[in-house]
Amino acid sequence: MSDQRAGRLGVGVIGAGHVGPVLASALAGAGHALVGISAVSEASRDRAETMLPGVPVLEIPEIVERSELVLIAIPDAELPALVSGLAATGTWRPGQIVVHTAPDSGVGVLEPAQRAGSIPLAIHPAMSFTGTSLDLTRLAETFFAVTGPSPVLPIGQALVVEMGGEPVVIAEDDRAAYAEAIETARVFSRSIVEQASGILQGIGVEHPGAYLSSLVRSAVEDALSAER
Incomplete structure (x- = not known):
């Protein structure tokens, strides 16, 4: 277990996609202890091994049982079933910090864990x-949307700062609008670049x-500078 007096936490990660291992690596760089990560596919296991060498791949219930901070980095659509399923088996613990990284949802989806x-x-x-490790450098230029009950918002903000980012508080009711803005920027940027690249490729x-x-x-x- 981690040294609570020093503010260090035992961190478990659910999800070894592109986001979870990177944020876990950033938290480890801030001094937190990584107790385990879940990884199902071969690609996710390879990613976990590359980004988090020596961190054990564990089943999700075991990760939750061992962790003081549970980082859930899975698609938004999978969150409700995961959180409620772990609540049904009594896995969540009082005082345990539970963080998800999906843009669409606030903390309402974590209510089963909060009730515990x-x-x-x-x-x-x-x-x-x-x-990849390239993302760790990019985190220093990244804003993070933080949503949570007012008394615990400082915890979320502190975690973001430890990962090298800049926290911005987004209200629970504004998460859908926030997610729309993020998706619009992502899709539009990618489609415009792909269209322009196709035209250039077409002329050799x-x-x-x-x-x-x-x-x-x-x-x-x-x-972006014009909007600042």
Whole structure:
């Protein structure tokens, strides 16, 4: 178990997609102890081993039982069944911090864990993840949406700062609008780049992605600067 007096937590991770291992690595870099991660597919196991060498791959109930902070990094649609299923088996514990990273949901989806005495937080990094160590550098430039009951918001904000990000409080009722904004920016950016790359490729330009890189980055930066 971790040293609570020093503010260190035993962290368990549910989900070894692109997001979970990266955030776990950032928390480990801040001094927290990683007690385990769940990984089902071969790709997720490889990712966990690469990003979190030596961290055991465990079953989800065992991760929750061992952890003081449970980081849930799975698709939004899978959250309700996971949280309620663990509540039905009495797995959640009082005082345990439970964080999910889905943009669409606030802490309402964590109510079954909260009823058991757990501390619910929704923390979403506004970043596109590769699932590699490259993401750790990008976290330093990333804003995180933090949603939770007022008394525990400082916990979520502190975790974000420890991961190198900038916390921004988003109200529970505003999470749907927040998720829409994030998805709009992601989809629009990708589709425009793909369209432009296709046109360049059609006229024989080699490596259109590299050709557009400087233009796209500077244009986006100019647009974002205008909104500051």
